[in-house]
Amino acid sequence: MFKAIPxxxxxxxxxxxxxxxxxxxxxxxxxxxxPDSFYQKGERTRDGIxxxxxxxxxxxxxxxxxxxxxxxPKREQEERTDLLVKNMKLSESDxxxxxxxxxxxxxxxxxxxxxKGKVHAVDISPQMLGIIRAKKGAGKFTNVVPVQSSxxxxxxxxxxxxxxxxxxxxxxxxxxxxxxxSIYQALKKGGRLILIEYRKxxxxxxxxxxxxxxxxxxxxxxxxxxxxxxxxLDFLPQQHFMVFEKPKNQ
Numbered sequence: 702m703f704k705a706i707p708x709x710x711x712x713x714x715x716x717x718x719x720x721x722x723x724x725x726x727x728x729x730x731x732x733x734x735x736p737d738s739f740y741q742k743g744e745r746t747r748d749g750i751x752x753x754x755x756x757x758x759x760x761x762x763x764x765x766x767x768x769x770x771x772x773x774p775k776r777e778q779e780e781r782t783d784l785l786v787k788n789m790k791l792s793e794s795d796x797x798x799x800x801x802x803x804x805x806x807x808x809x810x811x812x813x814x815x816x817k818g819k820v821h822a823v824d825i826s827p828q829m830l831g832i833i834r835a836k837k838g839a840g841k842f843t844n845v846v847p848v849q850s851s852x853x854x855x856x857x858x859x860x861x862x863x864x865x866x867x868x869x870x871x872x873x874x875x876x877x878x879x880x881x882x883s884i885y886q887a888l889k890k891g892g893r894l895i896l897i898e899y900r901k902x903x904x905x906x907x908x909x910x911x912x913x914x915x916x917x918x919x920x921x922x923x924x925x926x927x928x929x930x931x932x933x934l935d936f937l938p939q940q941h942f943m944v945f946e947k948p949k950n951q
Contacts, residue, residue, distance in 0.1 A: 739878050748911045754877050755922055760911035762873045763803075771804045781937055785868075786810050788934065788942065789895060794818045795863040798848075800855060800884060801825075801870025805833040805845070811866075812842045821862065823848040823855050853879040857887035864888075868897040869940070872914055882926040885947055894928060894945040897937075906939045916941050 745751030749758040777783055786807065791797065794817040799808040802822035811820050822833050822845055830847045837845050850856050853876045865884050874880045884894060899906050901913035919941070920930045928945040935941060 746911065748909050750875065752875065755918070755925075757872075757914075757918055757922070758911060759875060759877070760872050760909075762875075771806050776806070780939060782807070782810070784936060785897065785940075785942065786814070788936070789814075789864065789866065791815055791864065792818075796861060797821065798823055798855065798857060798862045798865045798884070798887065800850075800865055800867045800880075801873070802833065803829050803870070805829075805836055807866060807868055808833065808845050809836060809840070809842055812845050815844065818844065818863075820845045821848050821857060822846065823850050823857065825850050825852060852876050853883065855880065855883045855887055857883070859886050860889045862887050862889065863892050865892070865894045866897070867894070869899065869912070871896060871919075872898060872912060877922060878925060881923055881928070885926050885928060888947045890947055891949040892947045893931075894923070894947075896923065896943040896945065897940050898943070899940050900935070903939075908939070914941070916943065919943055 739754065741753045742751060743753050743758065746758060748760055750761055752759050789797075789811070791811065791814050793815055795815045796819045797811055797815060798821040799805070799811065800823045802808050802824045803826075805822050808820045808822040822830070824830055824833075824847075827849065830849060833845070833847045836842070837847070848856060852874075865888060867884075871877060871880075888894065896919060898914040898919060899908045899912060901910070901915045901918075906913060916933050920943070923943075923945050924930060927947065929948055931944045931946050933941055933943045
């Protein structure tokens with residue numbers, strides 16, 4: 702036989718309903734999409750981290766142990782880094798951000814070209830920044846400023862730079878969308894982002910697959926935060942030289 706329903710049961714119904722509604726709301730909030738929803742988890746390949754952005758697996762970071770490779774004597778000949786810097790077409794008073802500066806290879810080559818400006822050598826690695834400080838102290842590079850970044854933010858002031866350069870580093874950013882947005886914020890209106898990546902379209906480029914990018918993929922990703930692709934130059938032996946701009950009217 703059924704037990705009698707307590708006389709106060711119906712008086713408790715509003716409280717029970719409110720509890721259930723509050724629980725449902727709480728459960729729904731746990732499913733709210735966070736910024737990480739831009740990314741997907743997937744199969745981790747040998748050189749990747751198992752995190753995908755717009756269909757591209759993000760590669761592992763080289764780290765400070767690769768500083769010797771960045772500074773290898775044959776790099777200028779192999780990659781024509783001299784032509785890369787020349788084609789940045791900088792003005793002597795420009796403020797330039799070398800994003801993912803590593804050992805400062807490009808920062809110290811850009812420095813003499815902007816004697817009235819500054820070179821912000823931005824990197825997430827304290828060890829790499831230590832190398833940059835040591836090289837700065839050994840030479841006359843007073844306009845090179847080491848900048849400690851985070852995985853999501855360059856930490857540069859808003860609208861403080863005229864040009865940003867990323868050489869073979871963007872594909873390693875664990876939060877590429879947030880970093881691209883941070884660079885966008887740091888650039889002055891009309892400022893340029895120069896993105897250098899090994900050409901994935903060319904199988905003869907002797908670089909691991911995840912450390913290369915196609916022009917199409919790069920434009921798709923960088924354009925997400927407001928940048929406008931202006932042109933791609935392929936005068937370098939192995940890399941794309943892609944130029945993006947922060948619109949002047951934004």
